[in-house]
Amino acid sequence: xxxxxxxxxxxxxxxxxxxxxxxxxxxxxxxxxxxxxxxxxxxxxxxxxxxxxxxxxxxxxxxxxxxxxxxxxxxxxxxxxxxxxxxxxxxxxxxxxxxxxxxxxxxxxxxxxxxxxxxxxxxxxxxxxxxxxxxxxxxxxxxxxxxxxxxxxxxxxxxxxxxxxxxxxxxxxxxxxxxxxxxxxxxxxxxxxxxxxxxxxxxxxxxxxxxxxxxxxxxxxxxxxxxxxxxxxxxxxxxxxxxxxxxxxxxxxxxxxxxxxxxxxxxxxxxxxxxxxxxxxxxxxxxxxxxxxxxxxxxxxxxxxxxxxxxxxxxxxxxxxxxxxxxxxxxxxxxxxxxxxxxxxxxxxxxxxxxxxxxxxxxxxxxxxxxxxxxxxxxxxxxxxxxxxxxxxxxxxxxxxxxxxxxxxxxxxxxxxxxxxxxxxxxxxxxxxxxxxxxxx
Numbered sequence: 001x002x003x004x005x006x007x008x009x010x011x012x013x014x015x016x017x018x019x020x021x022x023x024x025x026x027x028x029x030x031x032x033x034x035x036x037x038x039x040x041x042x043x044x045x046x047x048x049x050x051x052x053x054x055x056x057x058x059x060x061x062x063x064x065x066x067x068x069x070x071x072x073x074x075x076x077x078x079x080x081x082x083x084x085x086x087x088x089x090x091x092x093x094x095x096x097x098x099x100x101x102x103x104x105x106x107x108x109x110x111x112x113x114x115x116x117x118x119x120x121x122x123x124x125x126x127x128x129x130x131x132x133x134x135x136x137x138x139x140x141x142x143x144x145x146x147x148x149x150x151x152x153x154x155x156x157x158x159x160x161x162x163x164x165x166x167x168x169x170x171x172x173x174x175x176x177x178x179x180x181x182x183x184x185x186x187x188x189x190x191x192x193x194x195x196x197x198x199x200x201x202x203x204x205x206x207x208x209x210x211x212x213x214x215x216x217x218x219x220x221x222x223x224x225x226x227x228x229x230x231x232x233x234x235x236x237x238x239x240x241x242x243x244x245x246x247x248x249x250x251x252x253x254x255x256x257x258x259x260x261x262x263x264x265x266x267x268x269x270x271x272x273x274x275x276x277x278x279x280x281x282x283x284x285x286x287x288x289x290x291x292x293x294x295x296x297x298x299x300x301x302x303x304x305x306x307x308x309x310x311x312x313x314x315x316x317x318x319x320x321x322x323x324x325x326x327x328x329x330x331x332x333x334x335x336x337x338x339x340x341x342x343x344x345x346x347x348x349x350x351x352x353x354x355x356x357x358x359x360x361x362x363x364x365x366x367x368x369x370x371x372x373x374x375x376x377x378x379x380x381x382x383x384x385x386x387x388x389x390x391x392x393x394x395x396x397x398x399x400x401x402x403x404x405x406x407x408x409x410x411x412x413x414x415x416x417x418x419x420x421x422x423x424x425x426x427x428x429x430x431x432x433x434x435x436x437x438x439x440x441x
Contacts, residue, residue, distance in 0.1 A: 004309075007305030010038075011031070011305075014027050024289055025289040028289070032300075048298060056290060059167070065160055066280075069115070070258075071114070071253045074267075077274065078267075080110065080228050081127045083225045083228070084228060085131070086221050094213075096206050099131060104145060109225070111152045111155070115153065115159050117150055117384055121150025124146055124150060125395065139400075140410050141198055143407065147384075148412055151385060151392060154384070155377060157236060158236075165344050169373060177246070183433055193418070198414055236249075258275075293345030293346055301349075306353065330347075338383070351372075379423060385412045
């Protein structure tokens with residue numbers, strides 16, 4: 001049996017393991033290890049495992065992951081989410097559907113100090129959903145807006161998946177953070193527009209607006225969010241000002257968020273231990289996925305499947321955009337059964353070389369890598385709210401048990417339309433993600 005056929009066989013076995021609900025890191029590791037033995041034997045696998053995991057986990061850039069996770073844990077326990085929602089509601093809560101829009105803006109703000117879509121959805125659902133329910137929002141719009149808004153955690157810097165993509169694609173983390181700003185802002189605006197349209201098509205969906213706040217009240221709510229603003233400015237401003245590296249920025253951000261959480265009382269009692277445990281658990285999960293992905297990718301490289309796939313694509317003469325939209329379709333399908341981090345680790349070594357080998361808008365290699373990263377990340381973001389998995393939807397359902405899963409999925413459909421439109425914009429207007437890079441250079 002040829003190496004590429006072995007690779008395809010083991011890939012099918014891995015998908016079967018995922019269908020049986022085997023943890024993604026375990027599934028990738030077992031598939032990679034068995035395939036490695038099949039192609040090269042047991043001794044080469046043991047030699048690989050002796051050195052490769054240490055080489056991966058000792059990588060300095062990876063130290064930013066637990067720091068950003070700790071930052072998110074402190075932000076969750078520090079009550080910063082409620083202040084963000086209160087400020088957003090003070091400015092736009094009187095609009096039709098304004099409170100749901102405020103929920104989206106607060107998700108974007110929380111994502112700026114959290115870096116995780118799942119954590120953003122879990123935290124903001126506890127804050128936003130009770131308020132929307134109290135103000136008579138229909139369950140579909142209420143749950144759908146929070147589920148969609150939670151996906152902003154993957155785009156608004158700092159973002160853990162962006163860090164992992166930067167490492168896999170060998171790109172500058174700071175440049176990727178900057179490239180994600182405009183797509184993230186567009187996502188938030190798109191979701192707000194969707195809420196406005198839904199509330200105009202079905203006036204009862206949004207419930208009555210809240211009273212208009214005075215500018216003095218608005219200013220007071222903004223002042224309450226000063227820890228978030230300060231942390232964001234210190235972390236992002238410090239990176240782009242050349243004061244410190246992303247890892248140093250993450251450590252400073254974690255310290256600042258910890259101080260803010262301590263001042264608010266969020267670290268009292270078992271709060272600190274919960275933050276440390278949550279960080280350790282999240283880090284362990286990500287590093288297990290990293291180990292599994294490295295093992296699987298090493299086996300795939302030995303099988304020559306990625307190289308043969310790239311050569312096949314070139315021989316078939318497929319156009320660049322045919323290839324790109326095929327990759328996007330694959331990401332949409334994978335998003336139904338996998339999370340964004342797993343998709344990055346599994347697919348980037350295969351898809352990125354194919355994209356880099358094709359001509360898109362006259363872009364250079366670095367520009368194509370960053371542009372493709374933004375497109376891929378937005379598509380992965382869609383996977384967080386699409387059936388049958390839709391991890392953000394499951395999180396919302398866990399918080400709002402009285403809202404059926406089918407109702408939440410129905411509520412996210414209009415937001416999926418916004419996401420699809422944004423994907424097309426990013427594909428055909430790469431300057432949306434590259435303008436910040438050009439300014440940075």
